[in-house]
Amino acid sequence: MIGRLSGAVLWSALAVAGCGGEAAPVEQVDVDGAPVATGTPPVSPASLAEIPPGDTGAILGLMRRVMTEGDGAAFTAEKRDTTLAPEPSQEPRRVTLLTRNGERLKLIWTEPNDAGRMTGETHAWFIDGEVRVLQEPFAAFFLDGDRIVLWTDEALEPVPVPDADRMAREQAITAQLRSRLALFGMDYP
Numbered sequence: 001m002i003g004r005l006s007g008a009v010l011w012s013a014l015a016v017a018g019c020g021g022e023a024a025p026v027e028q029v030d031v032d033g034a035p036v037a038t039g040t041p042p043v044s045p046a047s048l049a050e051i052p053p054g055d056t057g058a059i060l061g062l063m064r065r066v067m068t069e070g071d072g073a074a075f076t077a078e079k080r081d082t083t084l085a086p087e088p089s090q091e092p093r094r095v096t097l098l099t100r101n102g103e104r105l106k107l108i109w110t111e112p113n114d115a116g117r118m119t120g121e122t123h124a125w126f127i128d129g130e131v132r133v134l135q136e137p138f139a140a141f142f143l144d145g146d147r148i149v150l151w152t153d154e155a156l157e158p159v160p161v162p163d164a165d166r167m168a169r170e171q172a173i174t175a176q177l178r179s180r181l182a183l184f185g186m187d188y189p
Helices: 002-017 058-072 163-182
Strands: 078-083 094-098 103-112 120-129 130-135 137-143 147-153
Touching: 002 130, 058 103, 058 120, 058 130, 058 137, 094 163, 103 163, 120 163, 130 163, 137 163, 147 163
Parallel strands: none
Antiparallel strands: 078 094, 094 103, 103 120, 120 130, 130 137, 137 147
């Protein structure tokens, strides 16, 4: 489609240029003649403070941004790995911590399937030492101060959750982070 789009834009530019006189701005259209949006793409918010209350789409954008930027930073991070003793009927769990200058960036640990094989992973992305996004095999969360702001399924589609379930999950996430970070001699607030 990009090749066809470029051809349509080129034909429009040639038509304008061949008319003589000063060239007028050319409206870009796709193959079907529909206008193509131009300009800079929208930028996702940099913090939760920039998002109006109830704007789930913006929170999802911020969630994706934290994940993408965290994964980008991970390429130059210090990587530390450990393996936990296997629980009954399970393979050993691997835990990886990525840091830069002593600041935690990302924590990853394996998750067992029904047969006890470690086929899944949980990823936790940190901003200023606090978990901001946690993605498990079947759910993901955007957090602010250990409070779940948005709960999604594995495809990052928001799901409604009763307050009692949300509070229990917040406590479980904090407990998991404390136990995983303790393996590396780190506390979690």
